[in-house]
Amino acid sequence: MKGRSRRLAYKALRLGISYLVLIVMAIWAIIPIYYVIMLSFSHVTKLLAVSIKDLVPTQVTLQAYRELLFGRFIPSIKAPDFPLWVAHSIVLAAATSLLSIALAMLAGYGLSRLDMPAKKTLATFTYIITFLPVTATTVPLYLLFAQLRLLNYYGLVLAYTPGTAVFAAFLAKLAIDSIPPDYEDAAMVDGLSRFGVFIRIVFRMAMPIVALTALLGFLGAYMDYATAYAFIGANSNQWTAMLGLYYLAGLYNYASAPNYNIFAAGAVLMGIPLMALFLVSQRMMTRAYSSLAGIK
Amino acid sequence: MEYIKLEDIWKTYKTKGVTVTPLRGLSMSVDKGELVVVLGPSGEGKTTLLRVIAGLLRQDKGHVYLRGELVDDLPPRERNVAMVFQSYAIYPFMSVYDNIAFPLKLMHRPKQEIDAQVKKVAEMLRIGDILSKKPSELSGGQRQRVAIAKALVKGADVLLMDEPMANLDAIVRVYAREELKQLHKELGTTIVYVTHDQVEALSLATKLAVLHDGVIQDFGDPMEVYRRPRNTWVASFVGNPPMNVLEGTVREGYIVSKKGELKLPLPSSYRGSVREGQDVTFGFRPEDAVVGEGDLRGVVSMIERVGAYTVVHVDVGDGTLLRILYPSTTQVNRGDKVSFTVRPGSLVLFDPATGKRVEAASS
Numbered sequence: 001m002k003g004r005s006r007r008l009a010y011k012a013l014r015l016g017i018s019y020l021v022l023i024v025m026a027i028w029a030i031i032p033i034y035y036v037i038m039l040s041f042s043h044v045t046k047l048l049a050v051s052i053k054d055l056v057p058t059q060v061t062l063q064a065y066r067e068l069l070f071g072r073f074i075p076s077i078k079a080p081d082f083p084l085w086v087a088h089s090i091v092l093a094a095a096t097s098l099l100s101i102a103l104a105m106l107a108g109y110g111l112s113r114l115d116m117p118a119k120k121t122l123a124t125f126t127y128i129i130t131f132l133p134v135t136a137t138t139v140p141l142y143l144l145f146a147q148l149r150l151l152n153y154y155g156l157v158l159a160y161t162p163g164t165a166v167f168a169a170f171l172a173k174l175a176i177d178s179i180p181p182d183y184e185d186a187a188m189v190d191g192l193s194r195f196g197v198f199i200r201i202v203f204r205m206a207m208p209i210v211a212l213t214a215l216l217g218f219l220g221a222y223m224d225y226a227t228a229y230a231f232i233g234a235n236s237n238q239w240t241a242m243l244g245l246y247y248l249a250g251l252y253n254y255a256s257a258p259n260y261n262i263f264a265a266g267a268v269l270m271g272i273p274l275m276a277l278f279l280v281s282q283r284m285m286t287r288a289y290s291s292l293a294g295i296k
Numbered sequence: 297m298e299y300i301k302l303e304d305i306w307k308t309y310k311t312k313g314v315t316v317t318p319l320r321g322l323s324m325s326v327d328k329g330e331l332v333v334v335l336g337p338s339g340e341g342k343t344t345l346l347r348v349i350a351g352l353l354r355q356d357k358g359h360v361y362l363r364g365e366l367v368d369d370l371p372p373r374e375r376n377v378a379m380v381f382q383s384y385a386i387y388p389f390m391s392v393y394d395n396i397a398f399p400l401k402l403m404h405r406p407k408q409e410i411d412a413q414v415k416k417v418a419e420m421l422r423i424g425d426i427l428s429k430k431p432s433e434l435s436g437g438q439r440q441r442v443a444i445a446k447a448l449v450k451g452a453d454v455l456l457m458d459e460p461m462a463n464l465d466a467i468v469r470v471y472a473r474e475e476l477k478q479l480h481k482e483l484g485t486t487i488v489y490v491t492h493d494q495v496e497a498l499s500l501a502t503k504l505a506v507l508h509d510g511v512i513q514d515f516g517d518p519m520e521v522y523r524r525p526r527n528t529w530v531a532s533f534v535g536n537p538p539m540n541v542l543e544g545t546v547r548e549g550y551i552v553s554k555k556g557e558l559k560l561p562l563p564s565s566y567r568g569s570v571r572e573g574q575d576v577t578f579g580f581r582p583e584d585a586v587v588g589e590g591d592l593r594g595v596v597s598m599i600e601r602v603g604a605y606t607v608v609h610v611d612v613g614d615g616t617l618l619r620i621l622y623p624s625t626t627q628v629n630r631g632d633k634v635s636f637t638v639r640p641g642s643l644v645l646f647d648p649a650t651g652k653r654v655e656a657a658s659s
Contacts, residue, residue, distance in 0.1 A: 115310075180383055180385070182381045182382075182383045182385040183385050183387065185347070185350075185352050185372075185379075185381070185385070186379065186381055186385035187387075188351075188352060188371070188372040188373060189350055189352070189372045189373070189377065189378065189379045190373075190398055190399040190402060190446075190450075191373040191399055191402035191403060191450075192373060192402060193371065193373065201387070204387075204389055205387075205388075205389065207389075
C-alpha cells in the first residue's frame with residue numbers, strides 16, 4: 001500500500017515537472033507572436049515596454065491594417081502599394097520554389113542513382129556548401145548579375161534558387177536513396193521512359209521532400225531582404241513585400257521615425273500566405289521530417 | 297520456334313569498386329509457351345539475366361532476340377515483356393486497382409477496356425475483393441498476386457519472374473506454385489522464372505536451366521537434369537540432398553573408389569564407353585542407395601532429419617561421406633554400422649578431367 005502511494009506521488013512529480021517545462025517553452029514560443037499581433041492592432045508606433053500590464057491591450061484599432069491594405073504611398077504606383085508588393089513576393093517566391101524543386105530533384109537523382117565519377121565527393125561538397133550563409137553571397141551575386149544585366153525579377157529568382165536548391169539537392173539525394181530502384185525498373189517495364197519514371201514515380205515517391213523543398217524555396221525568397229534590396233531596391237515599382245514593409249515602417253531610412261505597429265501588421269499580413277502554405281503541406285511535411293529522421 | 301534467344305551474353309559491372317562479371321558468354325533459347333526455371337546459387341547473375349532480357353540492363357556483348365527479332369537497342373517499354381520483381385514493386389501510393397491498371401493507362405487504352413481488363417485479371421487471380429485497398433494493407437500472398445496481375449494485364453506474351461515466391465511462407469508458397477502452373481497452362485505465356493529454390497525449380501519447370509559461372513550449365517527436362525546431370529557441378533548442386541559424387545577407377549567390371557572402400561559394378565550400359573583402368577568420376581542419388589542389403593559397408597556419422605525422410609551421412613572409410621536417404625520411420629543412431637547397395641543403373645559417370653557426363657554407349 002505504501003509502495004503504491006509512493007509510486008503515485010513519484011508519477012505526479014514526474015508529470016508536474018514535464019508540464020512545467022512544456023508550459024515555459026510554450027510561453028516562450030507564443031509570447032513574441034502574441035506581442036506582434038497585439039502591436040499590429042494598436043496605434044502606438046513605438047515598441048511597447050514589455051511588462052505584464054502592457055500585454056493586455058487597452059485599445060484595439062485597425063488603423064495599421066487600413067493603411068497597409070488601402071494606403072497609396074508611391075505616386076507612380078496606380079494601386080494600393082502594399083498588396084501589390086505582396087503579390088510580387090508571392091510570384092517571386094513561387095517561381096523560386098518551382099525552379100528549386102526542378103534543380104534539386106534532378107541533382108538529387110543524379111547524385112543518388114547515376115554512375116558518375118567523384119559522386120561521393122560531389123555529394124559531400126554539396127552538403128558543405130549549405131553551411132555558408134546565403135546572405136554572404138549578396139555582394140558577389142550583385143556584381144555578377146550587374147554584368148549580366150540581370151538586376152531584375154528574373155535575376156532575383158536565379159539568385160534565390162541556389163540558396164534552397166543546393167541544400168534541397170542533398171535532401172533529395174537522401175530521399176531518392178531510400179526509394180527501392182525496383183519501383184523504377186518496374187515502371188520502365190510497365191511502359192515509361194526513364195524521364196517518365198523520374199516524373200511519375202520518383203517525384204511521387206519523394207513527394208515529402210518535394211514539398212519541403214517548395215516550402216524552403218518559398219520561405220527563402222519571400223523573407224529575403226538583403227538580396228532584393230541590392231537587386232531592385234532602387235525601383236519601388238518592383239519592390240517585394242519585405243522591401244515595402246521596411247519602407248512603410250520607416251526602417252528603410254534611418255533618419256525617419258519607425259512605425260512599429262505598421263511593421264507588426266505587415267508581418268501578420270505576410271504571414272497569411274505562409275500559414276496557408278504550411279496548412280496545405282502539413283501532412284507532407286510531417287512525413288518529410290520523419291522520413292529524413294530514418295536516414296543516416 | 298525460339299521465342300527468347302540469348303546469344304553469348306557478357307555482362308560486367310562495378311559495385312563499390314569491385315568488378316563482377318555475372319554473365320560470361322551465356323547462351324540460351326526458350327521455345328514458345330515454355331516455363332523455364334533458371335536455377336542457380338545466390339549472387340550468380342540470375343537477376344542480371346532477367347534484366348538483360350527485359351532491357352533494364354544493356355549487355356556488354358552478345359545479342360538478345362525476342363520472338364525471333366533482335367531487340368538489343370529497344371528500351372524495356374518497347375520489348376513487350378512483363379516482369380514480376382522479388383520485392384513485387386507495387387507502387388505504395390496507388391490503390392491495387394490503379395496499380396494493375398497502370399500499364400494499360402500508359403498505353404492510353406479506353407477507360408472501359410482498362411476496367412474490363414483489370415477486372416478479368418483480378419478475377420483470375422482471385423483478388424477482385426481487394427482492388428480498392430492500398431498495398432500497405434495487403435498480406436504477402438496478396439501482394440504477390442497483385443504483382444502477377446499487373447504483369448499479366450498488359451497481355452505481354454513473355455513473362456519474367458524474379459523469385460516471386462521468396463517472400464511467401466511455406467504453405468502459401470505451395471499453393472502459389474500450383475496456381476502459377478495452372479495459370480501458365482491456361483495462358484500459354486512464355487515464362488522465364490528465376491529462383492535458387494531447388495524444390496520450386498523442379499516442381500514448376502517445364503524446362504530447367506542451371507546457371508553457374510555465368511553460363512547455362514545444363515538445360516532440359518527437369519527430371520532429366522535431375523537424373524542425368526550434364527556435369528559434376530550440376531550433379532552436386534541440383535537436388536536436395538544433392539548427388540554423391542566420388543572419384544574412382546574402372547577395374548575388372550567394377551568401379552573402385554579412390555578414397556574409401558566402395559566397389560560398385562560398372563553398369564552394362566557404360567561398358568563400351570570406358571576402358572579398363574580408366575579414371576572416372578561417378579555419382580548416384582542418395583535415394584538410389586538401398587540400405588540393409590548388399591555388401592557395401594559404412595558407419596553412420598551424421599543424421600539429418602528432414603521429416604518425410606532422413607538423410608544419413610555414412611562414412612565409407614578415409615572420411616569419405618555418402619548421403620543416403622532413410623525412411624523417417626527407421627531407427628538409426630550415430631556410430632551404427634550399416635550395409636547398403638546402390639541400385640544398378642542409377643550410376644552416372646563423368647570425365648574427371650572435364651567434369652562432363654560420359655554418355656552411355658547403349659542404354
